[in-house]
Amino acid sequence: MLINEIFRSIQGETSFTGLPFVFVRLTGCNLRCSYCDTQYAYDEGNEMPISSIIDKIDSFGLKSVCVTGGEPLSNHNTPVLVRELLNRNYTVLVETNGSYDVSVLPEGTIRILDVKCPDSGMSHKMCWHNISHLTKKDEVKFVLSSRNDYEWARSMISKYHLTEIAHILMNPVYGMIQPSLIASWILEDHINVRLQLQMHKYIWGPETRGV
Numbered sequence: 084m085l086i087n088e089i090f091r092s093i094q095g096e097t098s099f100t101g102l103p104f105v106f107v108r109l110t111g112c113n114l115r116c117s118y119c120d121t122q123y124a125y126d127e128g129n130e131m132p133i134s135s136i137i138d139k140i141d142s143f144g145l146k147s148v149c150v151t152g153g154e155p156l157s158n159h160n161t162p163v164l165v166r167e168l169l170n171r172n173y174t175v176l177v178e179t180n181g182s183y184d185v186s187v188l189p190e191g192t193i194r195i196l197d198v199k200c201p202d203s204g205m206s207h208k209m210c211w212h213n214i215s216h217l218t219k220k221d222e223v224k225f226v227l228s229s230r231n232d233y234e235w236a237r238s239m240i241s242k243y244h245l246t247e248i249a250h251i252l253m254n255p256v257y258g259m260i261q262p263s264l265i266a267s268w269i270l271e272d273h274i275n276v277r278l279q280l281q282m283h284k285y286i287w288g289p290e291t292r293g294v
């Protein structure tokens with residue numbers, strides 16, 4: 084598999100924020116979100132067999148793995164890697180952009196499904212059928228650039244009854260919109276979503292790689 088980086092850090096996103104994780108970042112992505120903070124993963128990487136990826140993950144001595152990218156589901160071997168990790172009793176999160184069928188991931192995977200908002204320029208790529216595959220352990224994430232994105236996210240949450248299906252996350256695009264604004268909108272509207280900041284950027288700065 085083409086791998087951009089494998090590292091150990093504190094989980095900075097999702098409901099697992101704050102916990103130690105191993106991150107596997109795959110090379111390649113089929114989308115081009117306006118705000119993407121990992122453009123270096125579009126084409127930089129080295130080929131690694133699954134056995135070497137597992138050895139590297141094992142070497143950190145942690146039991147939680149976050150498979151991200153780039154876009155993990157752009158690689159047809161990702162479900163095989165995830166299966167191997169689940170068989171070894173790892174907790175496995177997969178961060179995916181919503182444009183691929185998430186049912187290819189084995190049962191037991193925790194899916195973090197981005198729903199791309201209008202300002203990302205990629206919202207037309209969403210495969211809405213994916214929500215029928217989600218369970219309560221999965222998370223649906225909206226990354227917001229503007230009030231318009233927020234209103235769109237709120238309407239999708241209502242239209243698809245998303246709070247009944249999975250955990251819902253709302254994140255600001257880092258540096259683009261004040262978290263306090265999103266906080267006030269969530270409170271005004273009484274919506275049951277989790278506001279998230281990318282914790283690793285506050286710990287190590289927004290440009291630091293491998294954290």
Ligand SMILES: C[S@@+](CC[C@H](N)C(=O)[O-])C[C@H]1O[C@@H](n2cnc3c(N)ncnc32)[C@H](O)[C@@H]1O
Pocket residue numbers: 112118119120121151152153154155178179180181196197224226254255256257281
């Ligand atoms: C880099 S992506 C990789 C996984 C997958 N391609 C996706 O988009 O979900 C991981 C997460 O970072 C988020 N992200 C990317 N750039 C960001 C930024 N500038 N501010 C906040 N979140 C960002 C994405 O929306 C996604 O939830």
Ligand SMILES: Nc1nc2[nH]cc(C(=O)O)c2c(=O)[nH]1
Pocket residue numbers: 092093094095096097106121149151152178283294
């Ligand atoms: N610390 C840390 N937590 C993360 N959670 C999701 C990440 C990602 O890039 O997908 C990420 C990341 O890059 N670093």
Ligand code: SF4
Pocket residue numbers: 112113114115116119120121122152153154180
């Ligand atoms: S889908 Fe993910 S990796 Fe791809 S451009 Fe968007 S944020 Fe970046």
Ligand SMILES: [Mg+2]
Pocket residue numbers: 120121
């Ligand atoms: Mg990141």
